[in-house]
Amino acid sequence: MAETKTAQRKKAAQGIAKRRERRDTRPQEIVAAAFEEFAQHGYAGTRLEDVAARAKVSKGLPYLYFKTKVELFKAVVKSVITPAFDAIRGQIETTTLPTEEFIKGPFLAFIQELVKSRRAVIARLLIGEGHKHPELTQFYFEHIVSRGLQTLQSLIDRGVARGEFRPTPLRDFPQLIIAPVLASILWRGLFEHYRHLDTDRLLETHVNLLLDAIRAPGTKEGER
Amino acid sequence: MAETKTAQRKKAAQGIAKRRERRDTRPQEIVAAAFEEFAQHGYAGTRLEDVAARAKVSKGLPYLYFKTKVELFKAVVKSVITPAFDAIRGQIETTTLPTEEFIKGPFLAFIQELVKSRRAVIARLLIGEGHKHPELTQFYFEHIVSRGLQTLQSLIDRGVARGEFRPTPLRDFPQLIIAPVLASILWRGLFEHYRHLDTDRLLETHVNLLLDAIRAPGTKEGER
DNA sequence: TGCGGTACTGACTGGTCAGTCATTATATTA
DNA sequence: TAATATAATGACTGACCAGTCAGTACCGCA
Numbered sequence: 001m002a003e004t005k006t007a008q009r010k011k012a013a014q015g016i017a018k019r020r021e022r023r024d025t026r027p028q029e030i031v032a033a034a035f036e037e038f039a040q041h042g043y044a045g046t047r048l049e050d051v052a053a054r055a056k057v058s059k060g061l062p063y064l065y066f067k068t069k070v071e072l073f074k075a076v077v078k079s080v081i082t083p084a085f086d087a088i089r090g091q092i093e094t095t096t097l098p099t100e101e102f103i104k105g106p107f108l109a110f111i112q113e114l115v116k117s118r119r120a121v122i123a124r125l126l127i128g129e130g131h132k133h134p135e136l137t138q139f140y141f142e143h144i145v146s147r148g149l150q151t152l153q154s155l156i157d158r159g160v161a162r163g164e165f166r167p168t169p170l171r172d173f174p175q176l177i178i179a180p181v182l183a184s185i186l187w188r189g190l191f192e193h194y195r196h197l198d199t200d201r202l203l204e205t206h207v208n209l210l211l212d213a214i215r216a217p218g219t220k221e222g223e224r
Numbered sequence: 225m226a227e228t229k230t231a232q233r234k235k236a237a238q239g240i241a242k243r244r245e246r247r248d249t250r251p252q253e254i255v256a257a258a259f260e261e262f263a264q265h266g267y268a269g270t271r272l273e274d275v276a277a278r279a280k281v282s283k284g285l286p287y288l289y290f291k292t293k294v295e296l297f298k299a300v301v302k303s304v305i306t307p308a309f310d311a312i313r314g315q316i317e318t319t320t321l322p323t324e325e326f327i328k329g330p331f332l333a334f335i336q337e338l339v340k341s342r343r344a345v346i347a348r349l350l351i352g353e354g355h356k357h358p359e360l361t362q363f364y365f366e367h368i369v370s371r372g373l374q375t376l377q378s379l380i381d382r383g384v385a386r387g388e389f390r391p392t393p394l395r396d397f398p399q400l401i402i403a404p405v406l407a408s409i410l411w412r413g414l415f416e417h418y419r420h421l422d423t424d425r426l427l428e429t430h431v432n433l434l435l436d437a438i439r440a441p442g443t444k445e446g447e448r
Numbered sequence: 449t450g451c452g453g454t455a456c457t458g459a460c461t462g463g464t465c466a467g468t469c470a471t472t473a474t475a476t477t478a
Numbered sequence: 479t480a481a482t483a484t485a486a487t488g489a490c491t492g493a494c495c496a497g498t499c500a501g502t503a504c505c506g507c508a
Contacts, residue, residue, distance in 0.1 A: 069466070069467090182407055208393075292496080450508095459498105470488105
């Protein structure tokens with residue numbers, strides 16, 4: 001009997017953490033597995049059984065930490081999306097670069113990377129299945145969309161206040177800055193297989209045209 | 225016995241068309257019902273039983289005209305989307321207006337209307353569930369997206385050839401012209417409930433900024 | 449007036465999957 | 479080392495739905 005126990009402990013001893021630690025890391029492991037599955041099969045197309053399998057866990061365990069499938073999905077969104085957006089928002093608020101330089105540099109780099117990252121598929125998921133889960137959509141709207149747009153608005157306002165940009169209705173529609181990012185994400189998800197799209201150049205073109213359109217006259221030193 | 229028959233005929237006589245006609249109109253009726261259901265519940269969320277009920281038809285009948293659910297969805301896309309796009313494509317190709325006028329006029333009106341129309345929900349459907357049905361996506365890509373982008377490209381090229389626009393990389397990325405349309409459709413579908421977006425003005429702003437960015441120098445008569 | 453064909457019906461099948469729960473394994477505590 | 483608590487399991491349930499098919503009703507025709 002004692003022998004059987006020790007035999008069983010073999011597994012547990014192989015670097016497997018203590019119980020308490022285990023309980024604390026399990027949710028993250030499940031969220032990570034769920035992210036992969038959701039990204040690959042969409043929300044409706046993902047079976048919790050597969051999530052469990054990927055996390056090397058039994059079918060029932062996810063329900064111990066997440067009451068429902070939706071709850072798990074929310075956890076994925078929170079853990080994957082929020083940090084990246086907080087990062088760029090912080091940069092926008094604290095940068096000392098001239099606005100045009102900031103947009104052509106760090107901002108462009110951020111959206112170029114975003115479009116190609118695994119995080120982008122979450123946006124596609126929200127777009128596709130959001131309307132079935134109002135609670136989820138509201139969370140996403142309040143935490144990402146609303147705050148993001150507000151930040152962009154203040155970025156433009158700052159450019160105008162500094163005399164870098166002429167005042168345009170763009171400040172009322174910061175969605176116009178983001179729209180090509182969305183389009184790129186969707187293209188990559190849906191049509192890349194049929195026709196390649198150079199999203200880096202697309203976004204660069206977008207940013208340049210937009211700046212051409214709003215740059216204050218007499219500030220054209222950068223043009224050539 | 226003869227009486228029973230006549231009694232049954234009562235129903236049939238009430239303006240219900242003859243058999244042959246009936247058979248020819250049924251598919252359209254089913255497609256119309258399916259459009260409503262798909263628009264309301266998404267592809268996966270739509271039960272063919274409900275489509276049938278809405279069309280006042282038994283559960284089995286749709287399968288007589290459409291082999292599978294996907295086939296029915298394709299029919300919906302074809303009947304709802306294609307005509308509108310063919311119309312604007314024709315206009316683009318045959319218009320005699322100066323390119324800028326055309327874009328600010330008929331083209332702007334078209335996208336403003338499109339965003340608000342019931343057709344837009346189909347785009348949202350494709351976006352959300354397209355990746356699960358490659359066949360469907362391919363059909364959509366070939367019939368709508370690919371041809372649409374080509375038409376836009378030739379519109380820009382024409383403007384450049386006429387000296388109205390300066391040459392810009394925009395011609396390589398006609399997606400940039402459409403991106404705000406996409407964004408508007410998605411906003412209306414997802415967030416309108418939380419925050420209203422004036423898509424008419426958004427699209428007008430977009431078109432104006434874009435034209436400001438690509439207008440050939442010396443053609444600024446329209447500016448003020 | 450009845451016959452043949454076909455438009456149409458709706459109960460049924462097979463398969464899927466979210467969520468449950470009785471049971472088992474194992475860490476911790478005494 | 480035994481008792482206790484709780485992490486984890488996985489067979490199972492209930493609900494759902496695409497797609498089928500044996501049968502019915504009804505039209506047009508002779």
